Amino acid sequence: MIAFLFPGQGSQFAGFLHTLGGATPHARIAETIEEASDVLHIDMLSLDRADALTSTVAVQLSLLVAGVATVRALQDEGIEPDAVAGLSVGAYGAAVACNAVSFSDALRLLQLRAQLMENAFPHGYGLLAVSGLRERELNTVIANAHAQAAYIANLNAPRQIVVAGADADLDHVREYALKAGARKAERLAVSVPSHCVLLDDAARELTEAASKITFHTPSVPYISNRGARPLRQADAIRTDLATNLRYPVRWHDSTIVLGELGAQVFVEMPPGRTLTQLAEDALPNVAKVAIEQISIPSAAALIRARSGG
Template sequence: MIAFLFPGQGSQFAGFLRTLGGTTPHARFAETIEEASDVLHIDVLSLDHADALSSTVAVQLSLLVAGVATVRALQDEGVVADAVAGLSVGAYGAAVACNALSFSDALQLLHLRAQLMESAFPHGYGMLAVSGLSERELNAVIANAHTQAAYIANLNAPRQIVVAGADADLDYVSKRALEAGARKAERLAVSVPSHCVLLDDAARELTEAAGKIAFRAPTIPYISNRGARPLRQADAIRTDLATNLRYPVRWHDSTIVLSELGARVLVEMPPGSTLTQLAEDALPGIAKVAIEQTSIASAAALIRARAAA
């Protein structure tokens, strides 16, 4: 069983759309970028620069395009997923990959999501990754810090957790977390406080918009962000996509669910390999393939070999 994983915001880097597929890019990459450009009425490659990627809108749209383009290229090589999961914005790529949502509708809904997030908090907020403390320990740090706006947002691993909030509060939490025994506390390349109550209003508006879009029952299991459970109904996926910006992402639990479903190869869509590294710690017995700057043909051969093994 092969599971496709879609990374979240923070994995991007300048030029990642232009380097998809390495030196021999698959035709599907250019086709998908052109399709997205037509839907959004912009040149999607114009989002793939350092200055542009300071925008939440540019980052989230670029990640969706990269994920869908890679899925299509892999499918052309005979590699298809048996289940999908995406971290935060990655859930939109997962929804397209399981056929619950069209690429065009995903682009437009995600565009609205990113705009709502960016307009709600144009500056002064972000996210902090803390390694070495448990959820209980980090909750205690936040409570004792008496912050105005700091919330647990992503549970990426039992002792790798992301906090969202205001810059000053995150600086204070970072200091207190290190004092409490954290190995590392570092800011992520995210300029909004995702996955917490601060985005409650944005989630309500996005839910209203999602209600006007056609969703279908997925053809393969889609693992939810909010509950880390396999979803097999259209409305359940609609709700997960519309509200995941408001609730913590239980990513570690999602990967455990994939293993329980029988996943034997986890394939991470570009860019980066963060999800692969997290899975290596959580699920050492399962094969992983991160499709970074490599040809799709080579990646497909590797996936097939590991699935057969």
């Protein structure tokens, strides 16, 4: 069983769309980038410049395009997923990969999502990654820091958790977390307070927009962000995509669920290899392949070898 994983915001780097597929890009990658540019009337290749990536809109759209382009190229090489999961914005790529929503509709809905997030908090907010504390310990840290606008956002691993909130509150949480024994507490390259109650209004508006889009029964299980469980109905995936910006992402639990479903290989879409590293800690006996600046044929051969196909 092959599970496709789609990374979230923070994995991007300048020029990552230009490096998809390695030194010899697959034809489907260029086609997908061109398709996205036509749908949104934007030159997608302009969105991965360092200055452009300061925009939440540019980052999120670029990540979706990178994921879908890679999926299509792998499919041309005969590699299909048996389950999909995406962290935060990565859920949109996962939904396209399991045929729950069209690429064009996902692009438009994601563009609105990113705009709502950016407009709600244009500055003064972000994310803090804390390593070495468990959820309950970090909740105690937040309370002791008297942080009025700081919330658990991503549970990436039992002791790797992301906090969302206002800059000043995140500074206090960082200070108290290190005093409480955290190994590391660092700000992420994300300028909005994702996955918390601060985005409640945005989630309501996005839910209204999603209600006007056609969703389909997924071809393979889609693991939800909010509940970390397999979703097999169109409306359930619609709700997950529309509301995941408002609720914490239980990524570690999602990884465990994929293992319980029988995943033999985790394939991480570009950019980066964060999800591969998290999966290695959670399920060391499951094979992993990160499609990071390697050719699609080489990646496909590696996936086949590790899945026994």
